[in-house]
Amino acid sequence: MKPLGDAMSPPDHRMIRTASTPFEFKAAAHLLFIEREQARNLAELLDALLSCSEGSIFQHTFRTLEEHHFIKEGFSNDFAHWASSELGVIGLGERLASLDVREFTSLSSLRSRLIQLVKDFLARNPKARELTAENPFYFCSSKTVVLPVETRARDLPEFIDGLNHVSVHSIHYHFIEARLRRKLETNDFSLWLDKELGLSQAASLLNRIDIYTCTLEGVKRKIVHILQNATD
Amino acid sequence: MEDSRSTPQQPETSQSQAAAPAARERRKPRVPEPPPLAPASVRLAEYEAIIGKSRLDELRFLASALSGKTVKMVNSTAVGGGVAEMLNRLVPLLGELEIKTGWEVITGGNDFFEITKAFHNALHGGEYALTAQARDVFMRHTEQNRQRMNFDEDFIVIHDPQPAGLVASKTKGSSRWIWRCHIDLSSPNTEVWNFLQPMVESYDAAVFSSPAFARQLSIPQTLFYPCIDPLSEKNKELEESHIRDVCDNFGIDRSRPIVTQISRFDRLKDPVGVIEACKMAKKYVDFQLVLAGGSASDDPEGAVVLREVMEAADEDPDIIILDLPPWSALEINALQRASTIIVQKSLKEGFGLTVTEGLWKGKPVIASAVGGIPTQVIDKLTGVLVHSVEGCAYQIRYLLTHPELGSQLGRNGREHVKENFLMTTNVQRWLLLFRLLSEGLNSASL
Numbered sequence: 001m002k003p004l005g006d007a008m009s010p011p012d013h014r015m016i017r018t019a020s021t022p023f024e025f026k027a028a029a030h031l032l033f034i035e036r037e038q039a040r041n042l043a044e045l046l047d048a049l050l051s052c053s054e055g056s057i058f059q060h061t062f063r064t065l066e067e068h069h070f071i072k073e074g075f076s077n078d079f080a081h082w083a084s085s086e087l088g089v090i091g092l093g094e095r096l097a098s099l100d101v102r103e104f105t106s107l108s109s110l111r112s113r114l115i116q117l118v119k120d121f122l123a124r125n126p127k128a129r130e131l132t133a134e135n136p137f138y139f140c141s142s143k144t145v146v147l148p149v150e151t152r153a154r155d156l157p158e159f160i161d162g163l164n165h166v167s168v169h170s171i172h173y174h175f176i177e178a179r180l181r182r183k184l185e186t187n188d189f190s191l192w193l194d195k196e197l198g199l200s201q202a203a204s205l206l207n208r209i210d211i212y213t214c215t216l217e218g219v220k221r222k223i224v225h226i227l228q229n230a231t232d
Numbered sequence: 233m234e235d236s237r238s239t240p241q242q243p244e245t246s247q248s249q250a251a252a253p254a255a256r257e258r259r260k261p262r263v264p265e266p267p268p269l270a271p272a273s274v275r276l277a278e279y280e281a282i283i284g285k286s287r288l289d290e291l292r293f294l295a296s297a298l299s300g301k302t303v304k305m306v307n308s309t310a311v312g313g314g315v316a317e318m319l320n321r322l323v324p325l326l327g328e329l330e331i332k333t334g335w336e337v338i339t340g341g342n343d344f345f346e347i348t349k350a351f352h353n354a355l356h357g358g359e360y361a362l363t364a365q366a367r368d369v370f371m372r373h374t375e376q377n378r379q380r381m382n383f384d385e386d387f388i389v390i391h392d393p394q395p396a397g398l399v400a401s402k403t404k405g406s407s408r409w410i411w412r413c414h415i416d417l418s419s420p421n422t423e424v425w426n427f428l429q430p431m432v433e434s435y436d437a438a439v440f441s442s443p444a445f446a447r448q449l450s451i452p453q454t455l456f457y458p459c460i461d462p463l464s465e466k467n468k469e470l471e472e473s474h475i476r477d478v479c480d481n482f483g484i485d486r487s488r489p490i491v492t493q494i495s496r497f498d499r500l501k502d503p504v505g506v507i508e509a510c511k512m513a514k515k516y517v518d519f520q521l522v523l524a525g526g527s528a529s530d531d532p533e534g535a536v537v538l539r540e541v542m543e544a545a546d547e548d549p550d551i552i553i554l555d556l557p558p559w560s561a562l563e564i565n566a567l568q569r570a571s572t573i574i575v576q577k578s579l580k581e582g583f584g585l586t587v588t589e590g591l592w593k594g595k596p597v598i599a600s601a602v603g604g605i606p607t608q609v610i611d612k613l614t615g616v617l618v619h620s621v622e623g624c625a626y627q628i629r630y631l632l633t634h635p636e637l638g639s640q641l642g643r644n645g646r647e648h649v650k651e652n653f654l655m656t657t658n659v660q661r662w663l664l665l666f667r668l669l670s671e672g673l674n675s676a677s678l
Contacts, residue, residue: 027290031664032455034443070647071613085611135606138443140455143668147293149286167286 016155019196023188025151025162027170028177030063030142037139041132042087045079046118048139054107055141061110062101062180063142066172069216076212077101078137079114086133092121100212102176105183146173156197156227163224168216175219176211189223193230202230274321274463276328279656282462291656294663295329301666303333304383306398307391308348310337314458314585315391315414318658321461325659331666336381338395344373348394351428354421355393362423374398383407387666390435399434408669411435412456416445416582436669441583442604452673454665457607458583459658460592460649465561467592470569478566482522484552489519489632492571494564494589496525497537497555500580502600505621507544507551509577512625514550517632524554524567568593573631573638577624578602588653591615591645596638598627608653614645 035056037048049057060078068075075081076097084093095117104110122128151166153159163171174188182191190203205226211219280288303326307315319335326333340348347366354360374397383401389410390398402409411432417425417440425447432438438453440446446453460467479486491510495501503523510521523541526534538555545551556563568574574590574597581603588608590597597615599605609615616631618624631638651657 027286029290029294029660029664031661031668034440034446034453034455036448067651068610068613068648070651071610071644074613075610081610085606135601136444140443143664143673145294145664145667147290149289149293165286167284167290169290170286 016157017197018155019153019192021192021196022152022154023159023162023192023196025149025153025166025170026173027147027149027167028144028173029147029169030059030066030144032059033141033143035139035141039133039137039139041129042083042089042092042118042122043129045083045137046115046122048137049111049115049118052139053141054111055143056139057107057111057114058180059140059142061099061114062177065101065176065211066169066216069168069172072215072218073213082133082137086135086137087128087131089121089125089128089131091125092118092128095121102179102185102207102211105179105185107180156199156230159193159197160224160227163220163227168220171216171220171223175206175223193227199227199230202226273324276325278463283650283654283656287656291660291663292329294660294667295331298663298666298670299330301331301387301670302385303331303387303389303666304385305333305335305389305391306338306381306395307335308338308340308345308394318459318655319391321464321655322659322662325655326662329659329663331663334385338373338377338398339380340373340377340394343369345394351393351424352415354424355415355417355428357419358421360421360424362421362427367427371397374400387669393428396428396431399431402434408437408666409435410437410439410665410669412439413445414441414458416442417447418444420447437665437673439665442607444604454661456658456661457653458585458588458604459653459655460585460588461655462592463655466565467589468565470562470566474562475566475570478563479570482552482554482567484520484522484567484570486570489517489572490522490570491519491573491575491628491632492522492524492567493575493577494524494568494586495576495578497534497541498525499537500578501525502577502579503537503541504544505579506575506577506624507541509575509621509624509628510551512622513628513632516629519572519628519632520550520552522552522554522567522571524556524564526556526558526560564589568595571595573598573628575624575628576600576605577618577621578605581605584608587615588649591642592649592653594642594646596631596641597645598624598631608648609645610648613641614648615641 035052037052039045039048064078077099080093080096083089083096099113101110149166149170151162153162178188179185186207190206193199194203206223209219209222214222276288305319305323307319309316323333323335347369350360377395378398378401385407387408387410389412390396391412392414396411399409433450435451438449438451439456440453441456441458443455462468476486484490493503493506497503506523507521541553545553568590574595576584576587576597576599578584578600579602583604584599587597587599587605591608591614597609598618599609599615601617601619606617609617611617616627618627
């Protein structure tokens, strides 16, 4: 493996395979909307989780991870953070924080899992119903506008070069949000690398990057590092 | 303009002084220069060094679909106050993105602005008996402004309650009307809110600074966090020599740690609580406390609080109290940058832009968990939240003895501001709202 310090240079491939369909980098911009649902306790949180829009589920899980992309550890999603810091229910906070958004290809399945975690916790800790937060959980949702960023790649060196130029929001769009669009447990990068360049091993390795233990910049560096060492 | 409040406040001389009596001679600073009438204009490209080329490109892509669209911003004052300060930057930046943006200020007599001031206080929850006469004055001046102004632009943005009634000019045409509310409506006076609500609900969308400040409305409500401008006098990078000069001028010893709270002398900012916390912490660690703010000279209550603060300081030479004039942005910037720790121990707070400023300067921030502060200070990740004098004292001790943690919090805090609370993010939010309103709010997708 090459040292990480080389991450910004393209790989030394004798035979550079060219894709028939170039990879077009995009990014997403999001606008926050304030929704009607609020929760001051776990019963209200449960009710709101049942009734809120999928845009709210997206905002407080996928999107909040992007908003806090610079934090390496200790932040997973808004529900976990509120449960721990406002209600002081550390056990529930930990369970909610352990949710990996990449295990979900639909917001409805993610919503179901959140509801199940809160229900299970309340069943085991009925007294937790009595806890009231000073600061309520305000449900928001986000609407997304996809932006073409005019960076495209036909081969691996161009792809790595593109990665080095796009923002972390482009990484979030292709690497994390993509599974909701594609309904597949993978990402735009891996699909393209596998299909267009035949880099199945590298494509698979990308899906093993832990997005919860490094920043999005760190994720980007790891992707580049894997691709620098990729072989057919 | 008839609005008497829009006349720029003339600076008085020698208002600025370090107020600790025992050290008055040593700490008497030079009087800062009076403020410019408007901030120097900046180009979008100047933000590239701060947010990066890719983010700037994203802004331009976002704006490209709006090229040629027109916007009118309307508020109640051209100078003074955060809204005018923000519009001074936002309007030219939108123009540079080829969205022709105008800015108009409503006019009104003293009777009108006395009533809107009363509305403002009532919307914050104050007692107020709304009379028929007050309604008439409000509606009469609204009508006069409606007759005077044209609303042919694609987007009409009305800031705050004073001009809210202009929405009566909304027709079935293509203009989209947005009400940008900068104040906290969480517990308004019912009479005043009932008067304004039908106007507000005539807009196509409302914008609030926090979900906690919003109301249940029949129109979509978006969230725009308040923001700071990284190129403004208060936030731009400073030469080390300037920081040194300001500290020398105020008698601050930079070889020792500096703990600073920047805020006006107001009990809600709990400056006496900060002094108590520092006295507790000083049993274990050495540092100086700087309390810098304004309003003591032109606000009778501020002067009373300043006296209380000086009494609490008890002539301690390590407590440096600075009553600064309103045009001290560069001095405040330097004080924040010279600080080891920034404190904001407010008992009640709006969004808390002084916290944003401290975070932007990469400083570890210790702040109360009130108002908009928890949105900015994520406990132990982007700063430290406290709930008491004792908690504040402990965190000062801890951070002064664990500078590596302070550095980490400072780095995260700066990134948090860069991502969420900068002027460029504000520009992006406006572009997004304009696009979504143009295309229909249901057009967005993942």
